Amino acid sequence: EPEVTQTPSHQVTQMGQEVILRCVPISNHLYFYWYRQILGQKVEFLVSFYNNEISEKSEIFDDQFSVERPDGSNFTLKIRSTKLEDSAMYFCASSDPVLTTDTQYFGPGTRLTVL
């Protein structure tokens, strides 16, 4: 069964450093998403991406964040200058809008720790 994959599973970085989180969405899906979950809190939407551009973004997704689809399979989230409060689990998801349910399938997450 196709699934969303994410690398790395864990990332530890120093405050102020840049990090790139990588995702491979399900191959026939057209919409891609990033969410984050701070430890013990609810899952929060960051950004959605369709047809090589941002479709929607939340207030959290400020200028330090960017997304890119560098090739036909990868989808990346870059955080330019990490802050302590960026420590969270970051989930990538993808969906096929042709389907009635348009269900978003999530990857296993990348746990980001900013020191």
Next chain:
Amino acid sequence: AQKITQTQPGMFVQEKEAVTLDCTYDTSDQSYGLFWYKQPSSGEMIFLIYQGSYDEQNATEGRYSLNFQKARKSANLVISASQLGDSAMYFCAMRLSGSARQLTFGSGTQLTVLP
């Protein structure tokens, strides 16, 4: 703006019994989708079940069913014949139809299945 409320931070159930996890939502839109996800201690987000706002029948997927009461704006998850592996955090989420595809999540319910 839409909102999801899960009022049960934690629930306990005896193995082989059924359990209901509550979810209420608030939206002024008529067209929306409701989702339940399971998050085991390993951290991944697993899609369980979907209910569309215009679906006349309650959704079912194996041991999972959704008790959808549109007038009350509730979408409770029912797990029948609980298993030890059902112990996890459960999130209710909503997506509006149309161009806004982001999922809005509730705060989750931690379910513990007792042997």
